[in-house]
Amino acid sequence: MSNEAPALVWFRQDLRLTDNPALAAAAASGRPLAFIYVLDDESPAQWRIGGAGRWWLHHSLSALSDAITKRGGRLLFRRGNAGKVLEQVVKEIGAAEIHWNRLYEPYAVKRDTALKALFSKLGCAAHSHNGALLFEPWEVETAAGGPFKVFTPFWRACRARGLPRTPVKLASTWRTAQSEVQSDALQSWALLPVRPNWAAGFKTRWTPGETGAKRALSAFVRSRIEKYANDRDLPAKDATSHLSPHLHWGEISPVQIYSVVDGLAGAEKFLSEIGWREFSHHLLFHFPTLPEAPWRSSFEKFGWRKDENAFRAWSSGQTGYPIVDAGMRELWATGYMHNRVRMITASFLIKHLLIDWRRGQDWFWDTLVDADLANNSASWQWVAGSGADASPYFRIFNPIVQGERYDPNGDYVRRWAPELRDLPAKYIHAPWTAPEQILADAKIALGVSYPRPVVDHAEARARALAAFQAL
DSSP, X not given: XXXXXXXXXXXXXXXXXXXXHHHHHHHHTTSOEEEEEEEOOOSTTSOOOOHHHHHHHHHHHHHHHHHHHHTTOOEEEEESOHHHHHHHHHHHHTOSEEEEEOOOSHHHHHHHHHHHHHHHHTTOEEEEEOOSOSSOTTTOOOTTSSOOOSHHHHHHHHHXXXXXXXXXXXXXXXXXXXXXXXXXXXXXXXXXXXXXXXXXXXXXXXXXXXXXXXXXXXXXXXXXXXXXXXXXXXXXXXXXXXXXXXXXTTSSOHHHHHHXXXXXXXXXXXHHHHHHHHHHHXXXXXXXXXXXXXXXXXXXXXXXXXXXXXXXXXXXXXXXXXXXXXXXXHHHHHXXXXXXXXXXXXXXXXXXXXXXXXXXXXXXXXXXXXXXXXXXXXXXXXXXXXXXXXXXXXXXXXXXXXXXXXXXXXXXXXXXXXXXXXXXXXXXXXGGGSOHHHHHHTTOOBTTTBOOOSSOHHHHHHHHHHHHHTO
């Protein structure tokens, strides 16, 4: 085939130009490059991108398209079944090669395997690359062989390997395929909410795209990483990296992050969080039912409660427990929730309300800008006690104690539950314990301006222990 036949780069969750192995390999072929992103809402057995994720995707694709345009290229936008769309585009442009970075969701693994066979029949060489993880899920094994099921030895094995490669530099120049094939207008996909625009506050918090990712990493390294281990559990502090959505959408790679932070003061704890992401993908690859079924089969018989009123109170931040409500409201307002508070809110849904962890997983999937199938399912199962290396079922977070420990002055609660802002710190995590006069002075009417607790902590704890012990 002529060397003028294009190499097609299929972007997925790798929306960046630097350290993009698929793009680098396509450029190294010497062929003119074509670029495509396919919005696939049609293929069965996949997890359709949630609402908050679609907001992020729109802005990230816009940034990627601009970056490609500045280098003389064009990002094609197509919508439909990915296999059918790509087959059509490969034929339209006469592509000799197609390159993509691997995904590890069960549906994606099956689809991509089938696509390699399809493109081979079409005479188009298909190449997949690792652009999302430090190590492939099949590369890190126990001494006996097989997947790790406990995080600490898994991450120890990863750390012993060191940085797997140096970040791939962006080619100084590339040739662009000249083609007039049809492309959708990104705006026509209607990824952004309009009526109502519930994402109005997102832009004050986030800058989607590769530039935003690099700035977030730079700011974290410059001002926060040294104190990360001490401050990361304090939701009122700006102490974390804010890199999770950039990582999920592939605007920055774990290799880039690792190469920058390894060896810095405070980096070890932060890198272990990158390790948990790796471990989650390791689990999902080896145990593909993780998002749908308990990893520990004994939990299949657990008697979850169906309580729509309780779920509605939880999802809307109206449980009467301020640290829980603040977290759920932060999630709705920003598409994000502090990690410590994620654990508190998840524990509350599962163990105080005895509502199936999958309902919480689904809510987070739709409302988080960093919703990641591996992270989301592994973390929810960890809290539930049904996952690998999970928190034991009898570990039931007391939301009052958690609030007092990690938000001692109530600053986080005051920000996201402003109706409680005038309550003294002594009572802010348990408003129902405040004397009537103090409540009146703070202009709080329990059950009116702020809800009473949907469940008593002691009673809920006893009920949860009884239910879990019944397994």
